Amino acid sequence: MFDQEFLQRFRESNLKKAWPFEEAERILKNLGGKLPSKSYVLFETGYGPSGLPHIGTFGEVARTSMVRHVFEQISGFATRLICFSDDMDGLRKVPSNIPNREMVAGYIDKPLTEIPDPYGEAKSYGHYMNQKLKSFLDAFDFEYEFYSATDCYKSGMFDDMMLKVLANHEKIKQIILPTLGDERKKTYSPFLPIDPISGKVLQVAIIKTNLDKGTVTYLDDNNNEIEVAVTRGGCKLQWKVDFGMRWAALDVDYEMYGKDIMSNATLYSKVCQVLGKKPPAQFFYELFLDETGQKISKSKGNSITIDEWLKYAPLASLSLFMYQSPNRAKRMYFDIIPKLVDEYISLNNQYHQLEDLESKVNHPLYHIHRGNVPHAQTYGLTFALLINLACVCNPENKNILWGFIFKYTPHASKNSAIENEFLDQLVGFAIRYYEDFVRANKNYLVPSQNHILILEKIISMLENLPNDTDAQEVQSRIYAIGMESGYENLKDFFGDLYRILLGQSSGPRLGSFIKLYGFDETTKLIKMKINTKNEKNS
Known part of the structure; x- marks a missing residue:
C-alpha cells in the first residue's frame, strides 16, 4: 500500500x-x-x-x-x-x-x-x-x-x-422497450423461460406474471399456457x-x-x-x-487465439498490448508481435533504470506486472534481430542460435538458467515465428553489377575490422558505403541489402545483425550471394 x-x-x-x-x-x-x-x-x-x-x-x-x-x-x-x-x-x-x-x-x-x-x-x-x-x-x-x-x-x-x-416487471420493460424495434416490442419480456420439455431458452411473450407464486406464463407452439418459476433456473434474463x-x-x-x-x-x-x-x-x-480492420469475433474466429499468441511471444508482450491506449481501436494480427516484443524489451530496460517511485508507478510495466517487474535480460539483442538471425542460418533448434549468441555475448553463460530464461524463450519464439511467417515469404533480390561492387566493399571492410569492433562502428562503416554508393535515398540502399541478404524488404540495423551473426559468417553469406549472381550469368 x-x-x-x-x-x-x-x-x-x-x-x-x-x-x-x-x-x-x-x-x-x-x-x-x-x-x-x-x-x-x-x-x-x-x-x-x-x-x-x-x-x-x-x-x-x-x-x-x-x-x-x-x-x-x-x-x-x-x-x-x-x-x-x-x-x-x-x-x-x-x-x-x-x-x-x-x-x-x-x-x-x-x-x-x-x-x-x-x-x-x-x-x-x-x-x-x-x-x-x-x-x-x-x-x-x-x-x-x-x-x-x-x-x-x-x-x-x-x-x-x-x-x-x-x-418490477413493467418498470423494467419500460426501460428496455425504447431501444427495441416495433416487432420485438410486442413480445419483449425481461424473462427468458427455459422450456420444460425442449430445454431451450425461449424468447416469447409473457402473458401473465404471478409474484406470489414467483412465476411467469407463456404460450407454447400449441397455444397451451405454460407456467414456469423465475427462480432456481426456471428462467434466465435477457442480456x-x-x-x-x-x-x-x-x-x-x-x-x-x-x-x-x-x-x-x-x-x-x-x-x-x-x-x-x-x-x-x-x-x-x-x-x-483483425488484419482487414473488422471487429474480432468469437463466432467468426477472425482473431489470434490465446494459444497462438503464446506460440510466438511471451505473456508480457500480450499484457503490454492490452495496457496501451485502451480507448483506441487497435489492429491485432500476427505481424504486430515482433514490434510488441521489442517494445516490451525496451520498456523493461527503461523501467530498471528508474529510481523514484513516482516514475515507476506511472510506467506501463508497473501495471503490466502489478508492481513486481522482472528483469528481461537480452544483452542488447532484440526479437527482430533473432528472427533475422534465423533467416540466414535456418536453425533446426535453439542451440544453433545460442551458438551465435555466445559469440556475441560470451558472458551470457548458459549455466545461469534463471538469468537467461527470458532470452531462451525469445530464441524459441523467434524460430517459430520465422518458420511460420517469414520463411515462405522470402523473396531474394539477385544482385546487379552495382550491387556486387557495394557488397565487395562491405566484404573488404569486414575483413579489415578487428573482431572486437562494436556494432555501432560496423553500422557507421556500412552507412558510409551507402553514402558513396550513388543512392539518392539511403532507405533504398538498405532495402536492397535486406532483399539480397535476407529475402525481405526490411530488417534490423545491419551493424547489430553482422555483429551477432559474426564477421566471418557474414562475409561467407555475401560471397554466396555474389556467386549466385555469377552462376546465373555463366
Missing part, C-alpha cells in the same frame, strides 16, 4: 497519470472513500462462452487486474475479482471455428451448458469453453474467482433478485437486464466492457437502480480489429 505522503505528492504532481491509476482514483471517489459494508470492493468481468475465448476476453481481465492492483495500493481495501461466464445463454448460431458443427447445430437455443462438447473433452460445450478461459487465466497467475451463470441461476443465488425483477441484475445481485463496484455495448450502459445502470443497488463505476474500451 502507498503511504499517504507519497499519494499526496503524486496526486499533486504535474505528471500525466497512468490510466489504471486514474481509474482506481475514480472507483475510490465513487465509493465516497469508504469501504463498502460487505467489507471488500468487488471487480467483475464478463465472458460469453459461445466461442473459443479470444485475446479480447483476456484483455478485459488483464486490464481490470491492473486497475484492481493500483486500487489496493491507494486504498488499502480488500478486493475480489469475479470472472463471470454467461454459460446459461442459449446458442443462437454455430461458431465457424469449432469441430462437429453439424452436431452442435442440433442444439440451437439450448443453454451452452446443456450442449454436448464438440471437442469431446468436457461435460458440455459451455464447460469446455469455460475451462479454456480458466486455464489461460491460471497460467497468467491472475487472482480471480470464476462464476458460472448456470450455477448462479440454478443454485438460487440469484433468486432474490429474480423475484425483484418480477416485482441487457441480466447485466444490471448481476451488478445488483453481486453488489459489483467496478466493471469494464467493450465499446460495442457502451450504448446500453445507461440501461444496465437503470435496471440496477430499480433493483435497489447503486451501479458500479464503469469503463469502456475500444474494440480489437
